[in-house]
Amino acid sequence: MAELKGACIIGQSGGPTSVINASAYGVIRTALDNPNITGVYGAEHGIVGVLNDRLFDMSKEDPKELELLKYTPSSALGSCRYKMKDPDVDDTDYKRILEVFKKHDVRYFFYNGGNDSMDTCNKISKYMQKVGYDCRVMGVPKTIDNDLFGTDHCPGFASAAKYIATSCMEVWHDARVYDKGMVCIIEIMGRHAGWLTAASVLACEYGAGPDLIYVPEVDFDMDKFLADVERIYKEKGNVMVAVSEGIHYADGSFVSEAKTSATDGFGHAQLGGLAALLANVVKERTGAKVRGIELSLLQRCGAHLASQTDIEESFMAGKAAVENAVAGITDKMVAFERATENGHYVCKTKLLNLTDVANFEKKVPLEWINDEHNGIKHEFVDYALPLIQGETKMVKEDSLPRFAKLKKVIAE
């Protein structure tokens, strides 16, 4: 493959994670150190920043601040949720992207995101090929949802999983403290895939996890749920439930949006989320003290509890994207392959075709969900436990996180 000299752009897209910046740093550091890459630009708010020609010159940043990106949550360059149009219908954006690429002599495009971002990558790459502009495009995966196709796991999942398991263990201890019992319902992210909610089973492994776990891979039955809760409440006096935000009835409607006896009957929107809704239904049915807890953004930005394994793997994904692109590869997403060496978990990168990855979703295998559809089997623990190992090396200042502070100098 011919050597290709030119600048690169790294953009971040979709919902952030605790470690997406570790991947961005993997790209940035590797690109800055590579003689074939003549400029390293960070796009402000992903592809939107390219369209607006808002590119940060990463060579202007203090290398020490860049290094702190490994431990800084959220998307340091800014993110977006911008859906690219079909270029055959409307190629306005593509023309603009080409214009900006040409202006800055961009020959490498790295996009750090989930399903939709891989679709963006794919479309841009196809367009550049069509118009004969030599540019290598690589996807760098991220998603706490762990739902990307073809990869053993996704950067970002393990850190969120570790946050969830740890928080469940702590709440478990708190939510059974009184002489009177309690039902505690924890709402966890995951609209279509239950990987994160399943991670609560790690807490069970250490004796302090949910009694019941509901994931969106199977249909939710409110009567069965209430019967489950009532049974355990009678048996144990305390119940802890982990529930995915995306649980749905057999007809496909989300429980969070459905009318229940807890609504006012006039169709007004629920103010609280699913946890509050279920807490109210359980309270009406059992009379028990109930608390609904939504882990909300905390679970995806809790960098202080990030898995060091996840951090290193996320960095590795970014690094591999640059190294492969410089070596001549394009139109791929970096993915992970699990192996065992001397009885220990190891993770290696591999490459997937963007066209194979974009717009598919990987769900929790049905064989890992119990027959009652209210729990997760041990196979999941075997899968997830190696991923959450290692404590973050986050730098602290006065015992609070010292996150990266970027200058964000706009490239002229």
Added chain:
Amino acid sequence: MAELKGACIIGQSGGPTSVINASAYGVIRTALDNPNITGVYGAEHGIVGVLNDRLFDMSKEDPKELELLKYTPSSALGSCRYKMKDPDVDDTDYKRILEVFKKHDVRYFFYNGGNDSMDTCNKISKYMQKVGYDCRVMGVPKTIDNDLFGTDHCPGFASAAKYIATSCMEVWHDARVYDKGMVCIIEIMGRHAGWLTAASVLACEYGAGPDLIYVPEVDFDMDKFLADVERIYKEKGNVMVAVSEGIHYADGSFVSEAKTSATDGFGHAQLGGLAALLANVVKERTGAKVRGIELSLLQRCGAHLASQTDIEESFMAGKAAVENAVAGITDKMVAFERATENGHYVCKTKLLNLTDVANFEKKVPLEWINDEHNGIKHEFVDYALPLIQGETKMVKEDSLPRFAKLKKVIAE
């Protein structure tokens, strides 16, 4: 003071904290090692366990598991919210307590809790004196609310404050990631005192904290709040708000319970909490994307983020209670005094009369709240920052917390 030989009881009461077990361990370890103390019993669910003669023999526990109590959140012995009657009106409970004390030759009673628990201590002590039963009673403070009278700060506050500050910093990074702005409202515990909500200002100190902070020490004005949010949203594009669960209107009614345009007008209870309610009001007014986050139980059980200073001080409070009681002191609560040695913060114990502590509440000084009543001044940072220093030495197993597992052998 005459030497007093006999057993001791340690009980835990009220809402748990991340470090209340560090205080319990301070009592248990010190008592087990003291030759004058002939038995060390943990009351199951505080005073309720005494009434039910449900006492755990702490000498039967593995010393290593006991030591893990320093890093185990929530009340390991179980807690209660049991209000003791006035013994002049109904002394049934007091007679029963005396009976149980006599049965186990209990001569020392340590009660680990907040305002109400100090009241319980005080009543029991007065009763024992009245009936001529020689028993020394000491209060060991705990409360994340930091509202105990006469002490510089309360064990448990700093760890919750550190959790809140860290979480605010992380959410701050997450909640401004998109090209479109957002208003994020974080609800923090504190029904009457704003210490915990004020702790969010520590995040501001490090460039990633709330733009607006509302505490219950001053009246809340919804119109002023909405104007504040709107102004900052226009200026910066993103707004982060920290709000105490206990904010109230000028007439004293809690905002969380008040009717607003967000309610359905039929007086149905809000399912979500205050954050959800305010988020809805802000959304209606500004049209902005809004997210309400309730830190809920997470903030008081987040032991993985505990302040090691808080852990050591909590242990010290329990130890001091035993040492002082054995030395002949009774009817006191252990409290903290702040001093400076060689320019460094140090914390020493002192003793307060139970009668002076019970049923008073210490609030955030009005001078520490800004004139606009929507922010906290730097004086608070000087006060709180030393308290949150040091990382917990929590033991981990497979990168998840290894909490204490007690056998809880009932004393015969």
